[in-house]
Amino acid sequence: xxxxxxxxxxxxxxxxxxxxxxxxxxxxxxxxxxxxxxxxxxxxxxxxxxxxxxxxxxxxxxxxxxxxxxxxxxxxxxxxxxxxxxxxxxxxxxxx
Numbered sequence: 001x002x003x004x005x006x007x008x009x010x011x012x013x014x015x016x017x018x019x020x021x022x023x024x025x026x027x028x029x030x031x032x033x034x035x036x037x038x039x040x041x042x043x044x045x046x047x048x049x050x051x052x053x054x055x056x057x058x059x060x061x062x063x064x065x066x067x068x069x070x071x072x073x074x075x076x077x078x079x080x081x082x083x084x085x086x087x088x089x090x091x092x093x094x095x096x
Contacts, residue, residue: 001013001014001015001017001069001071002071003023003025003026003028003030003035004028004030004032004034004035004070005023005026005028005034005059006023006025006026006028008023008025008026010023010024010025010030014069014071015069017030017031017035017067017069018031019031019061019062019063020061028059029059029060029061030069031061031062031064031067032058032059032060032061032062033046033047033055033058033059033062033064034058034059035069035070036064036066036067036068036069036070037068037069037070037071038066038067038068039058039070041082046058047066049066052064052066
């Protein structure tokens with residue numbers, strides 16, 4: 001598992017992430033929307049799980065019980081990767 005903020009390794013294997021868990025490298029909260037596999041900007045409440053409670057700050061610790069740690073992160077941010085994929089699908093960018 002990697003930290004969503006600094007991208008450094010937190011654990012070699014999946015771990016249970018408590019509500020107050022922090023990255024040992026940058027001290028950012030690991031139990032936040034940005035570190036969740038269900039985080040999807042553009043969806044209702046920016047979440048793939050329907051009916052989740054609204055969260056004001058996606059980078060701060062929250063008490064969402066649907067949280068599941070995102071295990072792998074791209075070098076690009078999720079939004080940048082999504083934009084790049086959309087441009088490629090629309091033929092606005094080379095596949096190379």
